[in-house]
Structures are given as C-alpha cells and as structure tokens.
Amino acid sequence: xxxxxxxxxxxxxxxxxxxxxxxxxxxxxTALYWYRQSLGQGPEFLIYFQGTGAADDSGLPxxxxxxxxxxxxxxxLKIQRTERGDSAVYLCASSQKTPHTGELFFGEGSRLTVx
Amino acid sequence: xxxxxxxxSMDCAEGRAANLPCNHSTISGxxxxxxxxxIHSQGPQYIIHGLKNNETNEMASLIxxxxxxxxxxxxxxxxxxxxxxYYCIVIDLGGGTSYGKLTFxxxxxxxxxx
Numbered sequence: 037x038x039x040x041x042x043x044x045x046x047x048x049x050x051x052x053x054x055x056x057x058x059x060x061x062x063x064x065x066t067a068l069y070w071y072r073q074s075l076g077q078g079p080e081f082l083i084y085f086q087g088t089g090a091a092d093d094s095g096l097p098x099x100x101x102x103x104x105x106x107x108x109x110x111x112x113l114k115i116q117r118t119e120r121g122d123s124a125v126y127l128c129a130s131s132q133k134t135p136h137t138g139e140l141f142f143g144e145g146s147r148l149t150v151x
Numbered sequence: 152x153x154x155x156x157x158x159x160s161m162d163c164a165e166g167r168a169a170n171l172p173c174n175h176s177t178i179s180g181x182x183x184x185x186x187x188x189x190i191h192s193q194g195p196q197y198i199i200h201g202l203k204n205n206e207t208n209e210m211a212s213l214i215x216x217x218x219x220x221x222x223x224x225x226x227x228x229x230x231x232x233x234x235x236x237y238y239c240i241v242i243d244l245g246g247g248t249s250y251g252k253l254t255f256x257x258x259x260x261x262x263x264x265x
Binding site: 040069084127139141142 | 183185192193194195196197200206236238240242244253254255256257260
C-alpha cells in the first residue's frame with residue numbers, strides 16, 4: 037500500500053537483548069518521526085529526521101536508544117540492552133516538510149514486549 | 152506549544168452529532184489547532200486543523216472561538232467506527248525552524264453506541 041509501513045508488528049524479547057524496529061515512510065516524504073506509546077498514554081515524541089539527518093533527538097530517553105536513516109527513506113530504531121520499561125508501541129510517522137505542517141501520517145506501530 | 156485540556160471520556164449515540172471540546176487558553180498567535188484520532192490498535196490519524204477560522208472537511212468540522220482559547224471538533228453523524236481516542240494538539244508552525252513535532256495529551260475517549 038501507499039501508507040507508512042512498520043516491521044515487525046510485534047516483537048517479544050528478553051531483558052538485555054538488542055532490538056531493531058524498521059519504518060518505511062510514504063514515498064517522497066522527507067520528514068520522518070518516531071514516537072513511543074505506553075499503555076493508556078498518548079504517543080510521546082522520540083526523534084525527528086529531515087532527510088538523512090536527525091534534526092531533533094531530544095525525546096530519546098537515554099543512550100540505549102539510537103535511530104538512523106542512511107538514505108533518507110527507510111529508518112531503523114535501535115534499542116540496546118533492552119529493559120522491561122522499554123515495553124511499548126513504537127510508532128513511525130512521515131510528512132512533507134514544505135509547507136510546514138502538523139499533518140503526519142502514522143504507521144500501525146511495532147509492539148515491543150520485553151520479558 | 153500551548154497546553155490543551157480535554158474531557159477524559161464522552162458518549163454519543165450512533166447517527167447523532169459528536170461534539171468534542173478542547174481548551175487551549177494559552178494559545179499564541181502562530182499556533183494552530185490540530186485534531187487526531189486513534190482507533191484501537193492503530194496509529195493516530197489526522198482529522199483536521201485550523202488557525203482562526205472554522206474549517207470543514209469530509210471527516211469533521213472544527214469550530215474555533217473568536218478568542219481562540221477553545222475549540223470544538225464536530226463529527227456530524229457519528230458511526231460505531233468513530234469510537235476512538237481523540238487528541239487536540241496545539242502546535243507552532245509559524246517559525247522557520249518549526250516542524251510537525253506533536254505533543255499528545257491523554258485525549259478524549261469517544262464511545263459511539265447503537
């Protein structure tokens with residue numbers, strides 16, 4: 037389809053393991069965002085990419101979290117030494133940068149469970 | 152960005168209009184009002200946005216008060232599929248470095264019943 041695609045849709049891992057979550061944005065969208073949503077809460081901003089560079093990573097909770105977007109399209113969120121508190125739905129969104137817009141297109145998310 | 156306040160939950164009968172309020176009393180001149188909704192197990196979906204004037208699209212209408220301190224999202228004929236969490240978000244898009252960094256609150260859980 038033409039929407040934002042996220043894989044895997046579900047990931048169960050053990051405490052201390054390394055996890056990668058992938059986001060494939062809408063073709064042509066230069067802006068890409070990662071959000072995290074804990075149960076019963078609204079989504080929480082993690083990081084924003086404009087092209088290949090992270091323009092704002094102020095939402096990443098600590099240095100175990102890292103994201104890349106090497107070719108300005110697909111992005112990968114990487115979590116090292118996972119902890120039980122990392123369990124959440126990780127949402128990716130994309131948008132057109134010009135004009136500045138608050139209209140983001142979200143994927144269905146990757147549900148991460150850390151045992 | 153200005154803080155928003157929404158009721159935690161609302162009910163609506165199918166076929167009736169759903170009116171979802173939002174307070175944003177500290178909104179400033181460059182800040183837009185955006186509405187998103189999130190159906191269970193899906194990502195948030197953009198509904199509508201506005202600055203000063205009332206807006207309407209195929210999904211909903213947005214009424215913004217003249218002083219811009221509050222707004223109402225109207226779903227004119229609610230269906231069961233409109234059951235979702237609705238988020239009102241205020242965002243500054245007026246500056247050269249601004250972008251779509253959304254701050255979600257708790258939202259309003261709208262339940263549409265038969």
